[in-house]
Amino acid sequence: MQGDERMLASALVNLLDNAWKYTGATVAPTIRVHRGEVGGLRGFCVSDNGAGFDMAHAERLFMPFQRLHRQEEFPGIGIGLATVQRIVHRHGGAIAAHAVPGNGATFCIALPQVSLGSDQTPSA
Numbered sequence: 861m862q863g864d865e866r867m868l869a870s871a872l873v874n875l876l877d878n879a880w881k882y883t884g885a886t887v888a889p890t891i892r893v894h895r896g897e898v899g900g901l902r903g904f905c906v907s908d909n910g911a912g913f914d915m916a917h918a919e920r921l922f923m924p925f926q927r928l929h930r931q932e933e934f935p936g937i938g939i940g941l942a943t944v945q946r947i948v949h950r951h952g953g954a955i956a957a958h959a960v961p962g963n964g965a966t967f968c969i970a971l972p973q974v975s976l977g978s979d980q981t982p983s984a
Contacts, residue, residue: 862974863951871947874940875906875967882910882965896968898954903970912959921957944969 876891883889886909896905913921922945941957944967948955951971959965 863971867947867950871944871969872904872906874944875969878940878967879906879908879910879965882912883908884910886910896966896970898956898968898970901954901970901972903953903968905966905968907964907966909964912961912964914961915959918957918959922955941967 876893879891883891888909890909892907894905894907896903921941923942945955948969948971953969953971955967955969957965957967
């Protein structure tokens with residue numbers, strides 16, 4: 861994956877922070893970062909076994925200040941996923957979410973592949 865290092869780091873941190881927050885009350889919390897795909901693009905996913913959410917409300921996830929859980933349950937202001945989506949879209953990528961209430965969530969982001977000339981090497 862190539863892109864602005866600070867922006868992509870912010871996206872990853874937001875996803876990990878969410879996973880950490882929503883597994884806080886889980887007996888045996890698990891957070892996993894793994895390879896994934898969104899719309900045919902390769903990328904990575906962050907999965908957890910935390911609170912999850914109802915997919916019927918998934919469109920609200922990426923709207924600023926829209927929350928699917930009560931503030932008392934999980935603190936925050938509701939801009940983390942909106943920020944992640946904005947970063948991903950700015951890079952021409954895609955984001956997807958899948959969850960089951962009480963059984964965790966998976967968020968995957970993918971960016972288009974950048975073709976490099978023969979004299980260029982990918983940056984780390």
